[in-house]
Amino acid sequence: MSAEATQQPARKPIEQPLDVLFVISALGVGGSERQLALLAGRLTRLNMNVAVYSFLDGPVRVQLESAGVEVLCAPRALQGVGSIAAATSDLFRIMRRRRPRVAHFFLPAAYLVGAPIAVLARVPLRVMSRRSLNAYQRGWLVRAIECAYHRTMHAVLGNSRSVVEELRREKVPRERLGLIYNGIDAPDVVQRNEARAQLGLPADALVMTIVANLIPYKGHGDLVDALAVAAPRLPSGWRLLVIGRDDGIGDTLRAQAQRAGLSENVLFLGGRDDVPSLLAASDAGILCSHEEGFANAVLEGMAAGLPMIVTRVGGNAEAVRDGETGVVVEPRDPKGLADAIVRLAGDAALRARMGAAGRRRVHDEFGVERFVRNHASLYAALQAGKRPADVADIAVD
Numbered sequence: 001m002s003a004e005a006t007q008q009p010a011r012k013p014i015e016q017p018l019d020v021l022f023v024i025s026a027l028g029v030g031g032s033e034r035q036l037a038l039l040a041g042r043l044t045r046l047n048m049n050v051a052v053y054s055f056l057d058g059p060v061r062v063q064l065e066s067a068g069v070e071v072l073c074a075p076r077a078l079q080g081v082g083s084i085a086a087a088t089s090d091l092f093r094i095m096r097r098r099r100p101r102v103a104h105f106f107l108p109a110a111y112l113v114g115a116p117i118a119v120l121a122r123v124p125l126r127v128m129s130r131r132s133l134n135a136y137q138r139g140w141l142v143r144a145i146e147c148a149y150h151r152t153m154h155a156v157l158g159n160s161r162s163v164v165e166e167l168r169r170e171k172v173p174r175e176r177l178g179l180i181y182n183g184i185d186a187p188d189v190v191q192r193n194e195a196r197a198q199l200g201l202p203a204d205a206l207v208m209t210i211v212a213n214l215i216p217y218k219g220h221g222d223l224v225d226a227l228a229v230a231a232p233r234l235p236s237g238w239r240l241l242v243i244g245r246d247d248g249i250g251d252t253l254r255a256q257a258q259r260a261g262l263s264e265n266v267l268f269l270g271g272r273d274d275v276p277s278l279l280a281a282s283d284a285g286i287l288c289s290h291e292e293g294f295a296n297a298v299l300e301g302m303a304a305g306l307p308m309i310v311t312r313v314g315g316n317a318e319a320v321r322d323g324e325t326g327v328v329v330e331p332r333d334p335k336g337l338a339d340a341i342v343r344l345a346g347d348a349a350l351r352a353r354m355g356a357a358g359r360r361r362v363h364d365e366f367g368v369e370r371f372v373r374n375h376a377s378l379y380a381a382l383q384a385g386k387r388p389a390d391v392a393d394i395a396v397d
Helices: 031-046 060-066 085-098 108-120 140-150 161-169 192-199 220-233 250-259 275-280 296-303 334-345 348-365 368-383
Strands: 018-026 048-056 070-073 102-106 125-130 155-158 177-179 207-211 239-243 266-270 284-287 308-311 326-329
Touching (some): 018 031, 018 085, 018 368, 048 108, 102 108, 155 161, 192 275, 220 239, 275 296, 296 308, 296 348
Parallel strands (some): 018 102, 048 070, 102 125, 308 326
16 A cells, blocks of 8 residues: 555544434424424424424424425324324334434423333433423423423423523423524515505504414403503504404404494404514504413514514513513503503604614524524534533523
């Protein structure tokens, strides 16, 4: 062998793509499902083999597959009410066949069912994302099970400081805790007058919007009460656009608005697929929940350039800087909510300043690139034997 040949550097081993299997309970149209679709699709561009396993099929499957993500659903015979537990053997089979390096669980049902399966299937790295407050742990049993499962995870993530604090109280070690905020694609700003013309809204009307399914804890009843108090101080012809699926309280809210004399002002639009245009047509956004993890609706309103009025629950006040990008009020306080509405309604210049600041904040702090990069950094750290506390961008105090 020649001297030249012996002096050639050794070839570096070919780096294998990281295999990540996300596990979620269903692929319905919800905030967590859309965040997962966004994340999984972007990770496929980063030399990762990404697949999503769901116990129940749903419309988000189309978004995932169009982004090149493999979707694995439990067999149809196992799908339906009460079938998640029956699908455990299918998930175990998938994990043993695919041998993913990382199993990442979204939503409580997926975690409760999937975490022990990942341990039994010997998945090397296990991650859980908590995307809401733990109000669903109404009985001691669910809390006890989750606390036990936390000890089997290599990383436990919250999407707001409020969620992280609850996880800390559930005895998750600090070094395994991480904070990764939601991320969104900030859309191009649609011209306000153009959007209003498309929707048949008057060009000079004050238009407010709430994007939230009609569920009691979203606080729609508080908002109707607040508008009844604020109405004498609002410009004539104002509108509230109520966007969201009716989960059982729609008739009650309509009756409440009618009793308050607001039927012509409060428009119940149901679930919509043109939310960006509705936001573009608006002057302010509102989310008056009694509880939240971290609401995508707040970020979407800010990204559309709207000043946001939000309640001080969950991650709302982490997204909205009070007095800078919107107004933060206390939950279950219709009078305080009314005062905030009147304040923004009477000051177009303030609305413009807050809206512009909110859009900048979404771009700088809650963009999809940062959201995806933080997850990729976490997986790389876990691969290297590190923990979330070693990743500066997601480490918690």
